[in-house]
Amino acid sequence: EIVLTQSPGTLSLSPGERATLSCKASQSVGSTYLAWYQQKPGQAPRLLIYGASSRATGIPDRFSGSGSGTDFTLTISRLEPEDFAVYYCQQYGGSPRRFSFGPGTKVDI
Amino acid sequence: QITLKESGPTLVRPTQTLTLTCTFSGFSLNTYGVGVGWIRQPPGKALEWLALIYWDDDKRYKSSLQSRLTITKDTSKNQVVLAMTSMDPVDTATYYCAHRAGYINWAYFDYWGQGTLVTVSS
Numbered sequence: 001e002i003v004l005t006q007s008p009g010t011l012s013l014s015p016g017e018r019a020t021l022s023c024k025a026s027q028s029v030g031s032t033y034l035a036w037y038q039q040k041p042g043q044a045p046r047l048l049i050y051g052a053s054s055r056a057t058g059i060p061d062r063f064s065g066s067g068s069g070t071d072f073t074l075t076i077s078r079l080e081p082e083d084f085a086v087y088y089c090q091q092y093g094g095s096p097r098r099f100s101f102g103p104g105t106k107v108d109i
Numbered sequence: 110q111i112t113l114k115e116s117g118p119t120l121v122r123p124t125q126t127l128t129l130t131c132t133f134s135g136f137s138l139n140t141y142g143v144g145v146g147w148i149r150q151p152p153g154k155a156l157e158w159l160a161l162i163y164w165d166d167d168k169r170y171k172s173s174l175q176s177r178l179t180i181t182k183d184t185s186k187n188q189v190v191l192a193m194t195s196m197d198p199v200d201t202a203t204y205y206c207a208h209r210a211g212y213i214n215w216a217y218f219d220y221w222g223q224g225t226l227v228t229v230s231s
Contacts, residue, residue, distance in 0.1 A: 001172050032214050044221035045205075045221060050217040090218075096169060097169065098171065099146065099158040099161065100158055101155060101156040104156070
């Protein structure tokens, strides 16, 4: 089963700053099978990025994803107040293919 | 418009079996590539994927929980049911169901239910 690790655990930044979040997989993941989610307290997760780099419907272009193989990155170019949340990466791989989520990165002020 | 909603008991006793139902609308689980998954989140902790069922009745389970989980679908009712046996207090969590988009070469959950909190306690 593929294990995802995310770093850092917590990212303390200010509005307007750039956030760079890392997601590493224990074995290679197909790029089309890597997604990112945002979760705010008391809410269900929201899909941000799928296929490693494609923004979901309605997601602002300050969110971008990149990477391949075992190393993936979510970048928020300029943090807005509403971006302070927890971010999870998710993969679908292995044999048979199964989903898994990373432990999350909290972006706070 | 796709919506999903979880239902089931809020309190389960240790050793009991939890049965949760996901009732959905706006899509068909007969459509090629579509799936419905279950994901849980203990209070203050990370998301954990549990299981997924596909349009063709293919089922996938988290390997460490496979012996305790059963996922089924009733396409006539637009429902997916998850059963988890031998419940323990560590299984206390918010349980979400989510829609897996029907694109075979992609894998993500684009619509989520609101979640239901299940507490395991005697």
